[in-house]
Amino acid sequence: MNLRAKFNLVLGLSSAMGVALAALISYQLLQKNARDEVLENARIMMESAIAVRSYTVGEIKPLLALQQKRQFIKQTVPAYAANQYIAKLQKKHPDYNYREATLNPTNPVNRAISWEADIINWFRGHDDQKELIGERDTPTGPVLYLSSPIKITNPKCLACHDTPASAPDTLIATYGTANGFGWKENEVVGAQIVSVPMSLPLERAEKTFYTFLILIIAAFILVIILLNILLHFIVIKPIIQISNQADKVSMGELNIPELSLKGNDEVSSVSESFNRMHRSLVNAFSMLDDDDDND
Secondary structure, three states: OOOHHHHHHHHHHHHHHHHHHHHHHHHHHHHHHHHHHHHHHHHHHHHHHHHHHHHHHHHHHHHHHHHHHHHHHHHHHHHHHHHHHHHHHHHHOOOOOEEEEOOOOHHHHHHHHOOHHHHHHHHHHHHOOOOOOEEEEEOEEEEEEEEEEOOOOHHHHHHOOOHHHOHHHHHHHHHHHOOOOOOOOOEEEEEEEEEOOOOHHHHHHHHHHHHHHHHHHHHHHHHHHHHHHHHHHHHHHHHHHHHHHHHHOOOOOOOOOOOOOOOOOOHHHHHHHHHHHHHHHHHHHHHHHHHHHHH
């Protein structure tokens, strides 16, 4: 194996290892960034829903307090307001979803399905936790969900959810007495769950990864080509010249021009050393010829 082959073998192996390491790190980083992007979108949706709830409780409900005594007005319910807000958003982003899932809701529409019930029960078993993040597969691709517990911390909420006898008549007339009662103070009764699709950010991350991978491979190939060119002119070509000169001298061709490799590198030093050896051989043979003539 010649010097060029050995050089390219070492350079190729080191380049392959570098590309593999860079690909691994960049892929993981891009995937993490994509997940962080999805999580940030989920947080914005969650904060928006909470803001709508607060606005409904603080400004809408007091305005309709008198009418509420005569007729139940669903627009005064914070959960209804938040769901309506998200419903408007879903017209342009149908894969985005917000739910106020409850184990025993007043409105059956809000009843938790199996995986939502698992989240609620998890919060019930982890009373100190305020947030749960996870992923699940759906027919349209992976979805990230962000959830927080719905906990009864305001005793006023129990006026509608303690017993049917204590609930407003307008509420009973709208939803009946079968659901939404028996709630306790400081009890986790449900969870706010925001679901955001991950398919698009992950697809963008993969495209970015492949683009980066192509660019880094192209950069390594360019470096290898340039290094081979430098290797040829700085190392291999001078060494071939020295080797050819050595072959000629070893065959007795002493009357040949000296090597003219200029520079301050190691190859130039070898060239100068060979020229000195060449001159020494020429002088030595000249002295031998003179001794023969004297004899």
